[in-house]
Structure formats: structure tokens, C-alpha cells
Amino acid sequence: MSRNLRALIGPSILNADLSKLHEESQKLLDNGADYLHLDVMDGHFVPNLTFGHPVVKCLRSKIKSAFFETHMMVSKPEQVGVAIKPGTPVSEVEKYISLSDMVLIMTVEPGFGGQKFMEDQMLKVKYLRDQYPELNIEVDGGVGPATIGCCANAGANMIVSGTAVIGAADQAETIKLLRKTVQEAIYKL
């Protein structure tokens, strides 16, 4: 069992009714969300983000993530994650792992919710989990009860889920199911 990994479920509020952001966010937290995922920028809007070690270092020193501050490692509030789109090889993100607290493997093309989960992206997750047993690995896109098993077995421990959680008849049960599936997989790592 991995000693430090936690199963964390972060509903994407991109899929919520944004005119009621406060209520929707509170409802998700009340229903057991560990954190809320907010897309600040997507590939559609920032197709060529220039990226490199200086950027990661700068983010690490300047950005405070509201999520991490309030919901995760309170003793270490400043956290930086690196995300890659489906077409980007995992080697691109690996360069930044020593400077990052989390890696996000996008499982759809960034832009909007409700897209089909790309199972082939699990190869990246599996590779990273094998190489970095304690790394926070997040997946985002098309993740719900039907696809959580793939994500969990590949080694993802942070789960962003939009449509499947926001639109669920029972949000609390859905969040619980996602977390349980991930927790059981982490236990076997």
C-alpha cells in the first residue's frame, strides 16, 4: 500500500450552473467532494502556452491554490501541478515532475464537459505510477462510474469528474463510489 497517496475526488464546476456558483460549489462539498476543480484556462484559449522550468518555479512561489489551501495539504498550501493534453507525450511532463506536486493527464481534449473518455491515456498514468509511486496523478475528462475502474487500476488518485457527478441523481453516492474504487486500487499499489 502506498503510504502517502490519498484518493481525492474533485468535481469540475465547469459543468455546474455557473450562475449559482456558490450554491453549486457548497452542494458538492456537502456531498463529499474533496476539492473542486476549476478550469482557469483551456487549450482552446491558450493553444501555445510557453512553458518551462522558470514558469513552474514562478508558479510555485507566487500562486496559492484555493483548493489546496482549504482542502488538501494545509501544512503546505502552495502547490503546483502540470497538465498535459492527450496529444502530448508523457516525456514532456516528466521533465517537470521534480518541481511539481501533481501531474494531470487529460483524458479528453480540454474545452468542455461531456466528452468521451480516452482510455489510451491510461498508458501515461500507468507509466507515471510505476515510476513515481507517491506522485499525485490526476485524470480529467469523461470520468464517472463507468470509467473510474480504468483510472484507478492505472494508478490515478485524483479524480476530476464533471458530468457524471454534477448530473448524478445522487451526488453523494457517486462521489463515494468514485472514491471507494480509487481507495481500493491505491491499497493494492
Ligand SMILES: O=C(CO)[C@H](O)[C@H](O)COP(=O)(O)O
Ligand atoms: O477540463 C475539463 C474539460 O476541458 C473539465 O474538467 C470537464 O468539465 C470535465 O467534464 P466531464 O467529466 O464531463 O468530462
